[in-house]
Amino acid sequence: MGTKTPEELTGTHHGPMPQPPDPRGAATDLDVLAALQAAFATTVDTVDPDVPVPSCGRWRVRHLVVHLARVHHWAAGQASRTRETPLGRGPFDLPVLYRTCAEELLTTLRRLDPAAHAWTLSDDGVPREQQTGTVAFWHRRQKLETLVHLWDLRAAAGLATDVGPLGDATQWWDAVREVAEVMHPRQVRLGRVAAPPVALVLRRGDGGPEPVDVVLDGGSAVAPAPASPRVVVTGRAQDLGLMVWGRVPTASSALAVAGEGMADDDAHAALAGLVAAGLTP
Structure with a gap:
């Protein structure tokens, strides 16, 4: 979650923020992840990449966008138990980079059986025979990673941080539980x-x-x-x-x-x- 490397995982808005699907309570972690990714991508289109992100130390928006894109790319590999191909140092077209990595992650998670074994943070430091991580771990982890970083992005830009998926208290309580x-x-x-x-x-x-x-x-x-x-x-x-x-x-x-x-x-x-x-x- 945070502002570290992937392995340590962390203007005015035009148009409505994407919403998790209804009916209330029916949205899965993947549904919410998709809504958060869409909101993040839309916000990236409107924010100056050089705007500072105070909640992420010395980062600017461009660092935050590249970070979350890299995390999505890395998490897709973790879920499928394959080593990801490095994205390189850039420079990147930020909207294209983010949308590409977000889609890669979402497509990967939708393709895999949620109960299938995966490399997860829950198993770090745990003997191999006791490891229990599954693909479903990444449904939740990437949902919450994106939730926090969407807040970072919108707060940095002076935009509302309690609208659309960011206004869903259920997701924030899940962040506490996680x-x-x-x-x-x-x-x-x-x-x-x-x-x-x-x-x-x-x-x-x-x-x-x-x-x-x-x-x-x-x-x-x-x-x-x-x-x-x-x-x-x-x-x-x-x-x-x-x-x-x-x-x-x-x-x-x-x-x-x-x-x-x-x-x-x-x-x-x-x-x-x-x-x-x-x-x-």
């Missing part, structure tokens, strides 16, 4: 960060069909004791998703942070430390 289920446990498993000293509880404050908290504990197999300290963060699904991906600061007024079994000030400090250490690649 960090807790896949990304942060991988960080811990690969030794990039230490297992968190306290559990981080992420709680939707905007309703929705999934009121159950997401608990981020680094994938610990040992359930914390009931009296263990916890950091509880409440906010909209989008703000929580952006926070775990480092796009919204932990001190944002959009987030309510409280400690359970610890002082609120200590909870704020613990949250800031966890996010700074790297919940994601």
Whole structure:
């Protein structure tokens, strides 16, 4: 997800943003991915490639577009268990490059059986006999990769970031769940960060069909004791998703942070430390 290499995976808009298919709740991850890709491609057509992207460090729009195109190309190879042919250094025609790689990914994922074995981030650092990754992993991973980077692109250009597929709280809540289920446990498993000293509880404050908290504990197999300290963060699904991906600061007024079994000030400090250490690649 992020702003790293593919292996570490991360103006005015004209016309309506593409929407995930109806009826409500019927859209698959591939449906949403297609809608997000279409929105990204349409936005690329309207934004100056030299516009800075503050959420991605020193990147400009052209770096973001090439990055997501490369990730799509790489992920298509991961899903089909083939080494991708490098795209080269460029320069690229950005709209053509992105549309070509987006279509390659979507075509590949639609062709493959979702249950077929694939190379996935879930299996990094896991013994071969215990690896369980399937093509369906990439349906979700690329959906959420594109969700976050579409936000990056539109925020950089000063465009609305809560319209079309970006306004779908279900997808942002899935981004939160994926960090807790896949990304942060991988960080811990690969030794990039230490297992968190306290559990981080992420709680939707905007309703929705999934009121159950997401608990981020680094994938610990040992359930914390009931009296263990916890950091509880409440906010909209989008703000929580952006926070775990480092796009919204932990001190944002959009987030309510409280400690359970610890002082609120200590909870704020613990949250800031966890996010700074790297919940994601």
